[in-house]
Amino acid sequence: MGIFQQLWLQVYENVVMSTFPNFHDGFFDGLWASENKSVHLFLRTSNGERSTIVLNEVERLNTSNFMAGNIILDVLLVEPEKLTIAHIEQLYQLQPIQAELAQQLLGKAQQRGLLALEINPSYGAECVVLFRAAEVLPNHVLPQQTTAD
Secondary structure, eight states, rough: GGTTSSSSSSETTBBBOOSSSSOOOOOEEEEEETTTOHHHHHHTTOHHHEEEEEEEEEEEEEEEOTTTTOEEEEEHHHHOOGGGHHHHHHTTTTOOGGHHHHHHHHHHHTTTOOOOEEEEEEEEEEEEEEEEEEEEEEEEOOOOOOOOO
């Protein structure tokens, strides 16, 4: 599993990895998209434990239905070979008649080794991100500010 060996995420095959909080019935508190192609996802477990998932080399992000009190059903990691046309259609907001384009984008994502992270809701926000690398931090952590010389 590479970059996610120390995490706990449900994968499509229901493989469970250790030391990552269980976000079922937790909260998707927000996100920060940086100009350097990184995204910080702010999540909280049902008992209030905060985490930030930092995704780097983000290719595409799609979030919808964000509202107060976003309750998480599950957080899924999708390996490159498990990406589907449905992921690509959702990420790029493609219509079924754009199947050829979706297939091309899927092939490119798989060739580049991109992963997807899904946050599926019980209530509220749904999120899917196409990215290359990730890091999980305790608490809600904003990106480091850099100052110009």
